[in-house]
Structures are given as structure tokens and as C-alpha cells.
Amino acid sequence: MRKIILVAMLPLLSGGCVRTVASVVTAPVRVVGKGVDWATTSQSEADRNYGKKMRKAEEREGKERREWEKKCRKNPDGCGPYDGFRASDERL
Template sequence: MKMLFVLSAALLLPGCIAKTALDVATMPVKATGQAADWATTSQDEADRNYGRKMRKQEAQEARERKKACEEAGYQDC
């Protein structure tokens, strides 16, 4: 029984070591890719941020127009 365990461990261990070595070797590449992804903005994110900025700006302009209209004494602005 003990021999069977040692034999199976001997067969499985090199694969495990090879997988770990592969993971360690590819880790810097994956980390660099993730850092680049975090540092850049996708087109979808840029569009979403631009839309948010424009809606905020339009809301501010609408408030300013309403305030100017009320100060001028108009009822239907």
C-alpha cells in the first residue's frame, strides 16, 4: 500500500511541478497585461464616461437657464 502511494506520488508530482513552473513563468506577462488593462480606458468606458459628463453638464445648464428665467420675472420658461 505504501509503495503504491509513493509510486502514484512520483507519477503525479512532475506534472504538478511543471504546472507550477508554467504558472510562475507566465505570471509577469499576466500581471503586465492586467496593469495595462487597468491603466487604459476601453472605448465602452470612454463612451459611458462622456455620456455621464454630458448629462451632468446639460442638467447644470438647465438649472442655470431656469434660474435666469425666474430672475427675469418670466413665468413660462
């Protein structure tokens, strides 16, 4: 009779143990997965980084063009076509 009661209560008593064992078994997989996630760049991160580089390049081009236009207003005879930095020509 005691064996039957013990067998009937076994799932209740081992519930926490099974969950703990499952956590311990899956922990290395989760750690490796997190490491791979840190080591690789997702497409959204790559897009965000590219957009940031392009905005900086366009900002640089705008600044250089404004300086060029300012010089051209001061000395229109010595002003040729703009040959400075172009954001679209830079390889990022």
C-alpha cells in the same frame, strides 16, 4: 524494472510541478497585461465618462435656464433671449 516503474510514474509525480512551472512562467505576462489594462481606458469606460460629463453639463444648463426663466417672469421687459450656458456648446 525499477526504471520502467519510475518512468511510468513520472507524469503522475510531476503533474503539480508542471502546473507550478507554467504559473511561474506566465506570471510576468499576466502582470504586464494587468498594468496595461489599468493604464489604458477602454471604449466602454470612455463612453461612460463622456455620458457622465454630458449629464452634468445638461444639469448645469437646466439649472441656469430655470434661473433665467424665473428672472424673466419677475421682469419680462428686461428679458432677452437666453444667452447662458449651453451643454451642446461646451467642449468636453
